[in-house]
Amino acid sequence: MEQTLVILKPSAIDRGLCGTIIARLEQKGLKIAGMKMMQLDEPILREHYAHLVDRPFFPSLVLSMSRTPVIVMCLEGRDAVSVVRAMTGATNCRQAAPGTIRGDLGMSGQENIIHASDSVENGKIEVARFFYPNEIFDYSTVTTKAIYATDEL
Numbered sequence: 097m098e099q100t101l102v103i104l105k106p107s108a109i110d111r112g113l114c115g116t117i118i119a120r121l122e123q124k125g126l127k128i129a130g131m132k133m134m135q136l137d138e139p140i141l142r143e144h145y146a147h148l149v150d151r152p153f154f155p156s157l158v159l160s161m162s163r164t165p166v167i168v169m170c171l172e173g174r175d176a177v178s179v180v181r182a183m184t185g186a187t188n189c190r191q192a193a194p195g196t197i198r199g200d201l202g203m204s205g206q207e208n209i210i211h212a213s214d215s216v217e218n219g220k221i222e223v224a225r226f227f228y229p230n231e232i233f234d235y236s237t238v239t240t241k242a243i244y245a246t247d248e249l
Protein backbone atom coordinates (compact mmCIF):
# COMPACT_ATOMS: atom_id res chain seq x y z
CA MET A 97 0.00 0.00 0.00
CA GLU A 98 1.11 3.55 -0.72
CA GLN A 99 2.61 5.62 2.10
CA THR A 100 2.68 9.38 2.64
CA LEU A 101 4.25 11.69 5.21
CA VAL A 102 2.19 14.11 7.27
CA ILE A 103 3.57 16.69 9.68
CA LEU A 104 1.27 18.28 12.24
CA LYS A 105 3.02 21.65 12.29
CA PRO A 106 3.63 23.91 15.31
CA SER A 107 0.43 25.80 14.36
CA ALA A 108 -1.53 22.56 15.01
CA ILE A 109 0.35 21.78 18.24
CA ASP A 110 -0.02 25.36 19.53
CA ARG A 111 -3.73 25.46 18.80
CA GLY A 112 -4.55 22.01 20.17
CA LEU A 113 -5.73 20.72 16.78
CA CYS A 114 -3.76 17.46 16.62
CA GLY A 115 -6.59 15.25 17.89
CA THR A 116 -9.05 16.79 15.44
CA ILE A 117 -6.68 16.31 12.49
CA ILE A 118 -5.69 12.75 13.43
CA ALA A 119 -9.39 11.88 13.85
CA ARG A 120 -10.17 13.18 10.36
CA LEU A 121 -7.35 11.14 8.83
CA GLU A 122 -8.34 7.99 10.76
CA GLN A 123 -12.02 8.40 9.93
CA LYS A 124 -11.16 8.61 6.24
CA GLY A 125 -9.78 5.07 6.50
CA LEU A 126 -6.06 5.83 6.39
CA LYS A 127 -3.91 3.54 8.48
CA ILE A 128 -1.29 4.96 10.83
CA ALA A 129 1.92 3.10 9.97
CA GLY A 130 4.14 5.38 12.09
CA MET A 131 3.72 8.35 14.42
CA LYS A 132 6.01 10.27 16.79
CA MET A 133 6.82 13.71 18.16
CA MET A 134 10.10 15.35 17.21
CA GLN A 135 11.83 18.71 17.30
CA LEU A 136 12.80 19.94 13.83
CA ASP A 137 15.96 22.01 13.32
CA GLU A 138 17.41 24.05 10.47
CA PRO A 139 19.43 21.20 8.84
CA ILE A 140 16.42 18.89 8.42
CA LEU A 141 14.22 21.82 7.31
CA ARG A 142 16.78 22.86 4.69
CA GLU A 143 16.55 19.32 3.33
CA HIS A 144 12.77 19.01 3.64
CA TYR A 145 12.11 22.43 2.13
CA ALA A 146 15.06 22.39 -0.32
CA HIS A 147 12.77 23.84 -3.03
CA LEU A 148 12.26 26.95 -0.86
CA VAL A 149 15.70 27.72 0.66
CA ASP A 150 16.27 30.69 -1.65
CA ARG A 151 12.86 32.25 -1.05
CA PRO A 152 12.71 35.39 1.14
CA PHE A 153 10.30 33.75 3.60
CA PHE A 154 12.60 30.77 4.26
CA PRO A 155 14.11 32.10 7.55
CA SER A 156 10.62 32.76 8.88
CA LEU A 157 9.50 29.27 7.75
CA VAL A 158 12.39 27.71 9.72
CA LEU A 159 11.40 29.70 12.83
CA SER A 160 7.76 28.72 12.37
CA MET A 161 8.50 25.00 11.89
CA SER A 162 10.85 24.81 14.89
CA ARG A 163 8.78 26.91 17.32
CA THR A 164 7.44 23.77 19.04
CA PRO A 165 7.97 20.04 18.48
CA VAL A 166 5.87 18.57 15.67
CA ILE A 167 4.05 15.26 15.19
CA VAL A 168 5.17 13.28 12.16
CA MET A 169 2.96 10.54 10.75
CA CYS A 170 3.36 7.90 8.07
CA LEU A 171 -0.10 7.16 6.68
CA GLU A 172 -0.88 4.20 4.50
CA GLY A 173 -3.69 3.47 2.08
CA ARG A 174 -4.69 3.08 -1.55
CA ASP A 175 -3.57 6.30 -3.31
CA ALA A 176 -2.62 7.69 0.12
CA VAL A 177 -0.53 10.54 -1.31
CA SER A 178 -3.24 12.09 -3.48
CA VAL A 179 -5.99 11.36 -0.94
CA VAL A 180 -4.15 13.11 1.91
CA ARG A 181 -3.05 15.97 -0.34
CA ALA A 182 -6.70 16.54 -1.33
CA MET A 183 -7.75 16.46 2.34
CA THR A 184 -4.98 18.99 3.13
CA GLY A 185 -6.13 21.69 0.70
CA ALA A 186 -4.35 24.64 -0.92
CA THR A 187 -1.17 25.99 0.69
CA ASN A 188 -2.79 29.24 1.85
CA CYS A 189 -5.54 28.38 4.35
CA ARG A 190 -7.52 31.43 3.26
CA GLN A 191 -7.74 30.00 -0.26
CA ALA A 192 -8.12 26.34 0.77
CA ALA A 193 -11.57 24.92 0.07
CA PRO A 194 -13.99 24.42 2.94
CA GLY A 195 -13.98 20.74 3.87
CA THR A 196 -10.18 20.54 3.67
CA ILE A 197 -8.04 20.57 6.82
CA ARG A 198 -6.44 23.91 5.93
CA GLY A 199 -9.73 25.33 4.68
CA ASP A 200 -11.56 24.41 7.87
CA LEU A 201 -8.91 25.05 10.50
CA GLY A 202 -6.58 27.87 9.44
CA MET A 203 -6.28 31.48 8.29
CA SER A 204 -2.59 31.67 7.25
CA GLY A 205 -0.33 30.85 4.33
CA GLN A 206 2.63 29.94 6.52
CA GLU A 207 0.91 28.76 9.73
CA ASN A 208 -1.03 26.26 7.68
CA ILE A 209 -1.45 23.41 10.17
CA ILE A 210 -0.26 20.42 8.17
CA HIS A 211 2.35 19.18 5.71
CA ALA A 212 1.54 16.38 3.27
CA SER A 213 3.80 14.77 0.65
CA ASP A 214 3.04 15.98 -2.88
CA SER A 215 4.01 12.90 -4.95
CA VAL A 216 4.47 9.17 -4.50
CA GLU A 217 8.23 9.57 -4.98
CA ASN A 218 8.43 12.37 -2.38
CA GLY A 219 6.25 10.32 -0.03
CA LYS A 220 8.92 7.60 0.02
CA ILE A 221 11.76 10.12 0.40
CA GLU A 222 9.98 12.03 3.19
CA VAL A 223 8.98 8.93 5.19
CA ALA A 224 12.64 7.85 5.07
CA ARG A 225 13.73 11.37 6.08
CA PHE A 226 11.70 11.44 9.30
CA PHE A 227 11.46 7.76 10.35
CA TYR A 228 13.93 4.96 10.99
CA PRO A 229 12.77 1.72 9.31
CA ASN A 230 11.89 0.11 12.66
CA GLU A 231 9.49 3.00 13.44
CA ILE A 232 7.22 2.05 10.51
CA PHE A 233 4.88 -0.80 11.40
CA ASP A 234 3.53 -3.41 9.01
CA TYR A 235 0.29 -4.73 10.51
CA SER A 236 -3.25 -5.40 9.39
CA THR A 237 -6.43 -4.02 10.90
CA VAL A 238 -9.72 -5.89 11.24
CA THR A 239 -11.49 -3.02 9.46
CA THR A 240 -9.55 -3.38 6.18
CA LYS A 241 -12.32 -5.46 4.58
CA ALA A 242 -14.87 -2.77 5.42
CA ILE A 243 -12.68 0.02 4.01
CA TYR A 244 -11.67 -1.59 0.70
CA ALA A 245 -13.14 -3.99 -1.84
CA THR A 246 -11.03 -7.08 -2.47
CA ASP A 247 -9.75 -5.74 -5.81
CA GLU A 248 -8.63 -2.48 -4.17
CA LEU A 249 -6.25 -4.18 -1.77
Ligand code: UDP
Nearest residue numbers: 148153157186187205206207208211212214
Ligand atom coordinates in the same frame (compact mmCIF):
# COMPACT_ATOMS: atom_id res chain seq x y z
N1 UDP B 1 5.19 28.89 2.65
C1 UDP B 1 5.25 30.20 3.08
N2 UDP B 1 5.09 31.22 2.14
C2 UDP B 1 4.86 30.96 0.83
C3 UDP B 1 4.80 29.61 0.39
C4 UDP B 1 4.97 28.61 1.32
O1 UDP B 1 5.48 30.46 4.25
O2 UDP B 1 4.71 31.92 0.04
C5 UDP B 1 5.36 27.81 3.62
C6 UDP B 1 4.02 27.14 4.00
O3 UDP B 1 4.06 26.80 5.38
C7 UDP B 1 4.03 25.89 3.13
C8 UDP B 1 5.51 25.53 3.12
O4 UDP B 1 6.18 26.79 3.08
O5 UDP B 1 3.20 24.85 3.65
C9 UDP B 1 5.93 24.65 1.97
O6 UDP B 1 5.55 25.28 0.76
P1 UDP B 1 4.96 24.43 -0.45
O7 UDP B 1 4.94 25.33 -1.65
O8 UDP B 1 5.70 23.14 -0.58
O9 UDP B 1 3.42 24.20 -0.02
P2 UDP B 1 2.65 22.91 0.53
O10 UDP B 1 3.18 21.72 -0.21
O11 UDP B 1 2.89 22.82 2.02
O12 UDP B 1 1.20 23.19 0.23
Ligand code: MG
Nearest residue numbers: 211212213214
Ligand atom coordinates in the same frame (compact mmCIF):
# COMPACT_ATOMS: atom_id res chain seq x y z
MG1 MG C 1 5.15 21.11 -0.51
